[in-house]
Amino acid sequence: MSQLPESLREIVEEFAEVPEPQRLELLLDFSRELPELPERLADHPELFEQVVECQSPLFLVVEVATDEQRTTSLFFSAPPEAPTTRGFASVLAAGLDGRSAAEILEVPADMPQQLGLSRALSPLRMRGMSAMLARIKRQITEQINN
Incomplete structure (x- = not known):
């Protein structure tokens, strides 16, 4: 877990500390904490990329700042009736939003499996979260290289 930013590492550890049967409930708790979209994005669905691998509609947009750290902001849109998808998005938002582009690009692709939800x-569904992480990394790479 050394390649995880501290904020994401703490979330992974939180899942590891919870008995396996309660991890799904923890994910549902996260789903209720997904940040609302800022007004400047809420009315512009064309700015979002759909993560088609998710079973429920999930859209995301990544913004990489031009500061020295290339601070990254993540925004997700998922319907309230998709708690698993919202939970995954919320974990990524809580663990990666505001981190540097370099930190996010170093997150291992198997990070979703580190939550210990593969039996639940x-x-x-697990591929959906992996796809979210892959899209975030791709959008960061595209913005850094442009």
Whole structure:
């Protein structure tokens, strides 16, 4: 877990400390904490990329600042009736929002499996979270290289 930014590492540790049967409930707690979209993005769905691998509609946009750290902001849109998808998005938002582009790019692709949810959730749902992380990294890379 050394490649995880501290904020994300703490979330992964929180999941590890919870008995396996209660990890899904922890994910649902996260789903209720997904930040609302700022007004400047809420009315502009064309700015978002859909993560089609998610079973429920999930859209995200990544903004990389031009500061020295390349501070990254993450924004997610998912319907309230998709708590698993919202939970995954909220974990990524809480763990990665405001971190540097370099820190996020170093997050291992298997980070979603580190939450210990693979027995509670279908492989399809787990692929959805992996796809969210991959899209975030791709958008960061594209913005850094432009």
